[in-house]
Amino acid sequence: MSQLQQQLAAGTFVVTGEVGPPKGTNVAPMLEEAERYLKGTVTAVNVTDLQTAVMRVGSLAACRLLVERGIEPVFQMVCRDRNRLALQSDVLSAAVLGIENVLALTGDHVVMGDHPEAKPVYDLDSVGLLQAIARLEAGSDMGRDTKGNENTLDGTPTFFKGCCVTPCGANVDAQVIKLEKKVAAGAQFVQTQAVYEPDAFEAFMRRVEPLKVPVLVGIVMLKSAAMAKYMNRSVPGVRVPDEIIQPLADAAKEDRQKVSTEICGRLIRRMKPCCQGAHLMTLGWDHCVPDIIQAAGL
Amino acid sequence: MNATERKPDKEILESLDGVTRVFILGCQGCPVGCETGGQPWLDEMQALLTGSGKTVTGAALLDMICNKALVGIRLGRSARQIGEAEAVLVGSCGVGVQAVGNMVGRLAVPAMDTLSMGDYQGLWPSEERCAECGECMLATTGGLCPITLCAKSLVNGSCGGTQDDGTCEVSPERRCGWQMIYERLEKLGRLDDLRRFAAPKDFRKRDIQDACRRTIRWALEVAEQEDTETEPQNAEK
Numbered sequence: 001m002s003q004l005q006q007q008l009a010a011g012t013f014v015v016t017g018e019v020g021p022p023k024g025t026n027v028a029p030m031l032e033e034a035e036r037y038l039k040g041t042v043t044a045v046n047v048t049d050l051q052t053a054v055m056r057v058g059s060l061a062a063c064r065l066l067v068e069r070g071i072e073p074v075f076q077m078v079c080r081d082r083n084r085l086a087l088q089s090d091v092l093s094a095a096v097l098g099i100e101n102v103l104a105l106t107g108d109h110v111v112m113g114d115h116p117e118a119k120p121v122y123d124l125d126s127v128g129l130l131q132a133i134a135r136l137e138a139g140s141d142m143g144r145d146t147k148g149n150e151n152t153l154d155g156t157p158t159f160f161k162g163c164c165v166t167p168c169g170a171n172v173d174a175q176v177i178k179l180e181k182k183v184a185a186g187a188q189f190v191q192t193q194a195v196y197e198p199d200a201f202e203a204f205m206r207r208v209e210p211l212k213v214p215v216l217v218g219i220v221m222l223k224s225a226a227m228a229k230y231m232n233r234s235v236p237g238v239r240v241p242d243e244i245i246q247p248l249a250d251a252a253k254e255d256r257q258k259v260s261t262e263i264c265g266r267l268i269r270r271m272k273p274c275c276q277g278a279h280l281m282t283l284g285w286d287h288c289v290p291d292i293i294q295a296a297g298l
Numbered sequence: 299m300n301a302t303e304r305k306p307d308k309e310i311l312e313s314l315d316g317v318t319r320v321f322i323l324g325c326q327g328c329p330v331g332c333e334t335g336g337q338p339w340l341d342e343m344q345a346l347l348t349g350s351g352k353t354v355t356g357a358a359l360l361d362m363i364c365n366k367a368l369v370g371i372r373l374g375r376s377a378r379q380i381g382e383a384e385a386v387l388v389g390s391c392g393v394g395v396q397a398v399g400n401m402v403g404r405l406a407v408p409a410m411d412t413l414s415m416g417d418y419q420g421l422w423p424s425e426e427r428c429a430e431c432g433e434c435m436l437a438t439t440g441g442l443c444p445i446t447l448c449a450k451s452l453v454n455g456s457c458g459g460t461q462d463d464g465t466c467e468v469s470p471e472r473r474c475g476w477q478m479i480y481e482r483l484e485k486l487g488r489l490d491d492l493r494r495f496a497a498p499k500d501f502r503k504r505d506i507q508d509a510c511r512r513t514i515r516w517a518l519e520v521a522e523q524e525d526t527e528t529e530p531q532n533a534e535k
Contacts, residue, residue, distance in 0.1 A: 125450070125498075170463075171477060174456055185495075193458055236458060
């Protein structure tokens with residue numbers, strides 16, 4: 001059983017981090033940062049899967065590199081790039097590579113990335129992927145043998161399966177209905193889109209309380225007031241209020257990391273009572289993670 | 299010509315679960331040509347629904363229900379009967395089902411699966427599109443097609459890319475299909491339909507058989523050709 005699963009089961013408030021593999025083969029900086037700032041600081045580290053549809057080193061390989069360094073990965077899997085054969089195969093591959101956490105995501109559309117002319121796959125959606133993983137865990141797959149019977153796996157994987165939700169969007173109702181389906185399909189933990197509105201998040205948590213599934217609130221570091229305004233304009237379901245933007249706007253450039261770290265710490269302190277953990281997305285400012293945890297009083 | 303095949307009776311009845319009053323509407327265009335629709339179909343559906351304890355408030359056959367303007371004009375005389383129904387069972391391609399759903403303010407339930415649109419999205423097509431998936435799911439999505447309206451063709455609800463104004467992450471010029479479906483189901487009082495699990499699509503159904511690529515005219519030409527080819531043999535006998 002993964003550390004992430006154990007700690008959430010034990011009721012510990014969990015903090016997870018995130019790394020994005022590089023575009024190119026130079027994985028050293030990513031691994032150095034992970035070892036230096038995330039190892040021993042956070043419970044598990046998400047590895048993004050061609051985030052925002054930009055071609056990079058794959059999540060599976062980077063997860064294995066983390067395992068080799070004693071860092072527990074969360075294998076992010078998007079449905080954009082692989083059909084059901086490849087998705088199921090990569091789930092089995094993850095298991096044999098010692099990866100224990102998997103996060104099922106739809107995935108940003110290819111037009112968001114750097115290969116907008118590519119064919120988007122979406123053979124399965126996030127609900128279908130969770131069902132497929134659960135089926136693999138039960139010893140079968142989505143296919144049939146030549147006689148039409150269910151296939152039987154020789155050796156079965158076990159995962160701690162997660163999913164995502166946007167808790168503060170315009171249509172929370174639709175998000176909650178889909179989240180219920182994801183949980184019914186096998187999701188055991190939830191990571192959220194970035195949250196800057198603790199009141200709205202609390203209301204969301206009250207709604208999903210009956211699901212009895214641990215929720216890690218998403219915390220994205222704001223690098224500048226401009227970035228906050230960009231998120232307000234362009235990132236669905238994310239609203240950064242003025243009282244968060246203003247201190248960033250007022251801060252001198254060299255103080256921004258400190259201000260951003262304090263904002264993250266304050267958000268976590270405020271939302272800790274109503275959720276089970278925080279997922280930190282530092283967007284390259286991994287060195288801030290220990291300070292965020294301190295600022296959050298964890 | 300658009301090729302359709304009838305859905306199994308069981309699936310039609312499942313789609314109408316909880317619905318007691320139904321109006322039946324058939325297309326007199328392509329479904330007649332490919333012998334899935336028309337009057338015989340209408341009679342069978344009437345018997346099926348009545349036999350399952352449902353009330354058929356009325357029935358009609360219209361030419362080319364793929365065009366919603368035509369549908370709107372010509373369903374006028376059935377307005378009262380449609381008003382009495384909770385759902386309209388539609389015997390047509392996916393475009394026709396969507397056109398009806400967009401016009402009648404009732405749940406539009408497909409009675410057929412569309413196999414091939416023949417690169418033709420209906421007569422006078424409007425915004426409705428059919429992807430010929432062969433597993434029509436319009437009964438559970440308020441008559442709006444997630445395969446053609448969602449940029450990712452998702453089948454179980456929206457992704458996280460729905461903008462706060464209801465547009466899709468791929469373009470501000472494009473509405474989120476699942477947001478449209480949500481709003482339609484809300485209007486129909488059927489939001490619980492979103493809770494249903496949709497299985498991944500069977501992509502074998504998109505492999506269009508040669509027979510489905512033919513037009514009526516082409517089929518006639520082939521028949522004529524076969525006749526002339528076989529004539530000399532007959533003469534020898």
